[in-house]
Amino acid sequence: MRVTFWGAARTVTGSKHLLTGRSGALLLDCGLFQGRRAEAEARNRALPFAAASVDSMVLSHAHIDHSGSIPLLCKQGFKGSIHATAATVDLCRAMLLDAAHIQVKDAEFLNRHHRGHPQPPVEPLYTPPDVERALTQFVPHGYEEPFVPLQGVEVALHEAGHIPGAASVEIRWKENGRRGSLVFSGDLGRPNRPILRDPAPLARADYLVTEGTYGGKHHPEEASLRDSLGQVVLQALERGGRIIIPAFAVGRTQEVVYALDKLFLAGRVPEVPIYVDSPLAANVQEIVQRHPEVYDQETMTGIRRGEDPLGLRRITLVREAEDSMKLNDKPGTFITIAASGMCEGGRVLHHLKHTVEDPKNTIVIVGYQAEGTLGRRLVERREEIRIFGEIHTLRATVEVLNGFSAHADHDALVAQARSCGAPKGCAIVHADYERAQALAEGIAELKPRIPSEGDVWELG
Numbered sequence: 001m002r003v004t005f006w007g008a009a010r011t012v013t014g015s016k017h018l019l020t021g022r023s024g025a026l027l028l029d030c031g032l033f034q035g036r037r038a039e040a041e042a043r044n045r046a047l048p049f050a051a052a053s054v055d056s057m058v059l060s061h062a063h064i065d066h067s068g069s070i071p072l073l074c075k076q077g078f079k080g081s082i083h084a085t086a087a088t089v090d091l092c093r094a095m096l097l098d099a100a101h102i103q104v105k106d107a108e109f110l111n112r113h114h115r116g117h118p119q120p121p122v123e124p125l126y127t128p129p130d131v132e133r134a135l136t137q138f139v140p141h142g143y144e145e146p147f148v149p150l151q152g153v154e155v156a157l158h159e160a161g162h163i164p165g166a167a168s169v170e171i172r173w174k175e176n177g178r179r180g181s182l183v184f185s186g187d188l189g190r191p192n193r194p195i196l197r198d199p200a201p202l203a204r205a206d207y208l209v210t211e212g213t214y215g216g217k218h219h220p221e222e223a224s225l226r227d228s229l230g231q232v233v234l235q236a237l238e239r240g241g242r243i244i245i246p247a248f249a250v251g252r253t254q255e256v257v258y259a260l261d262k263l264f265l266a267g268r269v270p271e272v273p274i275y276v277d278s279p280l281a282a283n284v285q286e287i288v289q290r291h292p293e294v295y296d297q298e299t300m301t302g303i304r305r306g307e308d309p310l311g312l313r314r315i316t317l318v319r320e321a322e323d324s325m326k327l328n329d330k331p332g333t334f335i336t337i338a339a340s341g342m343c344e345g346g347r348v349l350h351h352l353k354h355t356v357e358d359p360k361n362t363i364v365i366v367g368y369q370a371e372g373t374l375g376r377r378l379v380e381r382r383e384e385i386r387i388f389g390e391i392h393t394l395r396a397t398v399e400v401l402n403g404f405s406a407h408a409d410h411d412a413l414v415a416q417a418r419s420c421g422a423p424k425g426c427a428i429v430h431a432d433y434e435r436a437q438a439l440a441e442g443i444a445e446l447k448p449r450i451p452s453e454g455d456v457w458e459l460g
C-alpha cells in the first residue's frame with residue numbers, strides 16, 4: 001500500500017489522497033483548489049492522475065474543497081462508487097449543483113469580457129448535467145457501518161463533528177497475508193460545541209493522515225466568542241449601518257444564527273432582522289432537517305419538544321435574486337449572512353459592493369480566509385479592494401472573529417492523533433506549512449511527516 005498526496009499538501013484546499021494497493025486505487029476526497037484565481041483555475045482543470053485509473057472513492061464530507069472536483073473526476077472517466085455518509089450524499093447534491101452553476105456563470109462572465117480579444121472561449125469546469133451524472137455514483141452509508149470499497153479493503157466512517165455528515169475514515173486491509181490499517185481524519189470538528197454531535201475519538205490504526213488546519217492555535221471559549229460577537233453587533237448598531245457576514249452556507253451560517261439567537265434571547269443585544277441570503281443555505285437547511293442523526297442530544301431533545309433550538313424562526317431565507325437585490329435599498333440596520341465564506345463568489349459580493357465604501361457599515365469575518373482571496377484582503381484591511389473587476393475603497397469597519405472555526409484546535413488535534421496511536425507513521429495534511437510544523441511539534445513522538453504535493457508514502 002502507498003499513499004500519494006495530490007492536494008491539501010502544505011495548504012488547506014484541494015484535498016485528494018490516493019491510496020494504492022494490489023486490489024486497486026482508492027481515492028480519499030476529491031476537492032477543488034481555492035485561492036488565487038488563475039492558479040486555482042489551472043490546477044482545477046487538470047487532475048494530477050488519470051481519472052479512469054481510480055477504482056473507488058471515499059468522501060469525508062461535503063465541503064467543496066473536499067468534494068468539488070468529483071464531477072470532473074467522473075466526467076474524465078472515473079466509473080467507480082463514491083462512498084460517504086447519507087447526509088454527505090444529500091448535501092453534495094445541493095453543493096455540487098451550486099458549484100456547477102457558479103462554474104457556468106463564471107465562464108459566461110469571462111467570455112463576455114473576452115469579446116473582441118482573440119482568446120478561445122472558456123468552458124465551465126463542469127455543468128449541472130455533469131453533476132447529475134456524478135450523483136448516480138454516490139453510495140450512502142451509516143456511521144459505524146463497515147463496507148468494502150475494494151476487494152480486501154474494509155472502511156468504516158466515524159463522526160467527525162465538523163459539519164453535518166462529516167466523517168473520519170478508518171481503512172483496514174489485508175495484502176500479501178499481512179494486515180494493515182490507516183485512519184484519514186478528514187476535517188475534525190471541536191468537542192463540546194452546540195448543534196452537532198462531538199467528534200468520535202479517531203480509531204486506532206497503524207498509520208494516520210490527519211488534518212492540521214489549526215496546529216499551534218487555540219480557540220477561545222464559546223462564552224467569550226459570544227461576548228465578542230455581541231460587542232461587534234452593538235458597535236455596528238451604534239454606527240447605524242448594516243452588518244454583512246460572509247459565511248459558508250453549510251455549518252458556519254447555522255452557527256452564527258445560533259449564537260445571535262442566544263444573544264437576543266439573553267437580551268444582551270437588541271433584536272435585529274437576520275437575512276440568510278443564499279439559496280444553497282436554504283436547501284442545506286431542508287436537507288439537514290432530514291438527517292436528525294447529525295444533531296447532538298440537546299438539539300435533538302429541543303426539536304422533539306417542538307422548540308427551536310437552532311434559532312431558525314429568527315431568519316428570513318432569501319432564495320430569489322430579485323429579493324436579494326431589494327436588500328441593497330432596504331433602510332435601517334440588519335444583518336445579512338451570505339456565501340461564499342471567503343468572498344470568492346456568490347451573493348456576498350453584491351452586498352460587499354454596496355456596503356464597503358460606507359464607514360457606517362460593518363463586515364464581520366467569521367471564517368478562515370485563504371491567501372489570495374477577497375476575504376483575506378478584507379481581513380488585512382487593504383485600502384483598496386477589487387469586486388467584480390472594479391476598485392472600491394474600503395471604508396466599512398472589518399471585524400474578525402476567529403473562534404467560529406468548525407475545526408479542532410491544537411489540543412484537540414493532538415488528543416485525536418494520540419487516540420489513533422499510529423505506531424507506524426503519521427502525515428499532516430490540510431494545513432499551511434507553519435501550522436503543520438506547529439502540530440508536528442505537539443505530536444513529535446509520532447514522528448510526523450509533512451508531505452508536499454505529489455509525495456508518495458510507502459506503507460510497510
Ligand SMILES: [Zn+2]
Nearest residue numbers: 061063162187
Ligand atoms: Zn471541511
